[in-house]
Amino acid sequence: MTISSLLRAPRRLGGIGALLALLTSGCSDEGRGPVAVSVIGDRDDLTRPLQNLPDPAAKLMLEATAQGLVAFDASGDILPALAQRWIVEDDGRSYIFRLRRAFWADGTRVTAPDVARMLMARIVMLRRLDPNGPFDAVEAVVPMTGEVVEVRLAASRPYVLQMLAQPQMALLSRDGGTGPYRPVTQGKRLFLTPVDRSSGDDGGNDQPVPEWQTRVLRAERPALAIIRFREGDAALVLGGRYSDLPFLVPAGINRDDVRVDPVRGLLGLAITGSGKLLDDDNVRAAINMAIDRSQLPAVFPLGGWATSDRILPDQMDLPRPPTDPAWSALSLDDRRAQARASVTRWRADNGDPPPLRIALPQGPGSTLLFGLLARDLGTIGLTVERVSMRATADLRLVDEVAAYDSAIWYLGRVGCARKVHCSGLADAQLQAASLASNADERMARIAEAEALMVAHNGYIPLGAPVRWSLVSKRLSGFQPSPRARHPLNHLFRTTN
Numbered sequence: 001m002t003i004s005s006l007l008r009a010p011r012r013l014g015g016i017g018a019l020l021a022l023l024t025s026g027c028s029d030e031g032r033g034p035v036a037v038s039v040i041g042d043r044d045d046l047t048r049p050l051q052n053l054p055d056p057a058a059k060l061m062l063e064a065t066a067q068g069l070v071a072f073d074a075s076g077d078i079l080p081a082l083a084q085r086w087i088v089e090d091d092g093r094s095y096i097f098r099l100r101r102a103f104w105a106d107g108t109r110v111t112a113p114d115v116a117r118m119l120m121a122r123i124v125m126l127r128r129l130d131p132n133g134p135f136d137a138v139e140a141v142v143p144m145t146g147e148v149v150e151v152r153l154a155a156s157r158p159y160v161l162q163m164l165a166q167p168q169m170a171l172l173s174r175d176g177g178t179g180p181y182r183p184v185t186q187g188k189r190l191f192l193t194p195v196d197r198s199s200g201d202d203g204g205n206d207q208p209v210p211e212w213q214t215r216v217l218r219a220e221r222p223a224l225a226i227i228r229f230r231e232g233d234a235a236l237v238l239g240g241r242y243s244d245l246p247f248l249v250p251a252g253i254n255r256d257d258v259r260v261d262p263v264r265g266l267l268g269l270a271i272t273g274s275g276k277l278l279d280d281d282n283v284r285a286a287i288n289m290a291i292d293r294s295q296l297p298a299v300f301p302l303g304g305w306a307t308s309d310r311i312l313p314d315q316m317d318l319p320r321p322p323t324d325p326a327w328s329a330l331s332l333d334d335r336r337a338q339a340r341a342s343v344t345r346w347r348a349d350n351g352d353p354p355p356l357r358i359a360l361p362q363g364p365g366s367t368l369l370f371g372l373l374a375r376d377l378g379t380i381g382l383t384v385e386r387v388s389m390r391a392t393a394d395l396r397l398v399d400e401v402a403a404y405d406s407a408i409w410y411l412g413r414v415g416c417a418r419k420v421h422c423s424g425l426a427d428a429q430l431q432a433a434s435l436a437s438n439a440d441e442r443m444a445r446i447a448e449a450e451a452l453m454v455a456h457n458g459y460i461p462l463g464a465p466v467r468w469s470l471v472s473k474r475l476s477g478f479q480p481s482p483r484a485r486h487p488l489n490h491l492f493r494t495t496n
Helices: 003-007 010-023 043-047 056-065 112-129 160-164 222-230 242-247 281-290 293-299 332-350 364-378 407-413 424-434 439-456
Strands: 035-040 070-072 078-080 083-089 094-099 138-143 148-153 181-186 189-194 215-220 236-240 258-260 265-271 356-359 384-387 395-401 459-463 468-471
Touching (some): 035 222, 043 056, 043 215, 056 181, 056 236, 078 083, 222 468, 281 364, 407 424
Parallel strands (some): 035 236
Antiparallel strands (some): 138 148, 189 215, 236 468, 265 395, 265 459
16 A cells, blocks of 8 residues: 555545654654564565565564454453454354454455455365364354354364464455554554554544554564664564574673563474485484583573473373373483494495485574484484575574464474475374264374374474564553464553
């Protein structure tokens, strides 16, 4: 959307005066001015967010401009979004949402048939990637009236609301979403102006939008975003990961400005290659055993961050604690001795193993991680080479925050549907869990799948994901988030 197109839209005149004033003023005013936000990514993440998920800039753009039925607040709780309220009936098999008064970007009213059609299409798309997740039991999404939508399930699923709150569940018409912001481009700058919830206008009908309620959003390289923050040209940097951490110290960033999110999820290496080497059960186990996770906290010094050799962070919805790998009680020397013997036997039967291609994102943190992996795997006789995340790879980094708090998410993210070297038996147990007739049977099937996946060694855990932000003291409402979600309309204690 451009300034000229806004000027042709009479129903949005309330916010135009303030917006035009912004175009001639600075964006780094630490008092009353608009909030400049840099998110790590590139401009394509902002212009085509659905196509660039799960990039942090794409997620931020979606949750800022296109709501789903519900959303997460910064503390990880579920908030109303397009739905103003909801009830759960029929023992968890019916979720009924009453829509609030909302408008699409072209000014037309949002109706229940629109939402039902879009939501069902999104659910079908996501089931391809997470076939055993909370949406596996969805039978239909139906409009009950012009303002009420029902999600019908064949069986109860406790994490439906958490999944509906994900940015990828945002609903968009051809012209865009319903807010809480409307994007306005001017040159290379993207302004987000708040949407009046009662009318769909950009700002109030009579009063101009206060400058502090407007956001100026950039997607850029991490080094540039960090320098912009240091120089006072941005009040907030979002989307920081382990790969960007080494930029902070040489940039002279104040430790008090760094906020780390207490997230859970997956940070590790999925085995995505095949062939004689990686199809050998003992070789996959050898790779897992060889890595010295105790060295990682020194490379990525964050308070409270812990490494792990488990797929699951804790018991969650299993009927027992998570499975430890068979070698977890061994010393590192003993683990590597066993791993080296497995590689030696493979070499005797097949010749020298080919280098393992490890796909890692750009950034100095990935360079440090690759160095550790090369050293550790070298101790058991394996060589490695680094490739980009878009290249064909034998091991590929997984770095994702859990979408919902279930073992199903963790197992599904590194299972057969994601083209990870997987156990067919484990996948069959996950499918059986979807068809289970009661909760006890479902948990038992999930537990069996988890044990099989740990034994298969198709995923090599390293620890929890790392998510950090840079936050100016001006943003009194910012708080660390267990979901790594930071709604741009919740940056001040008095929110817009």
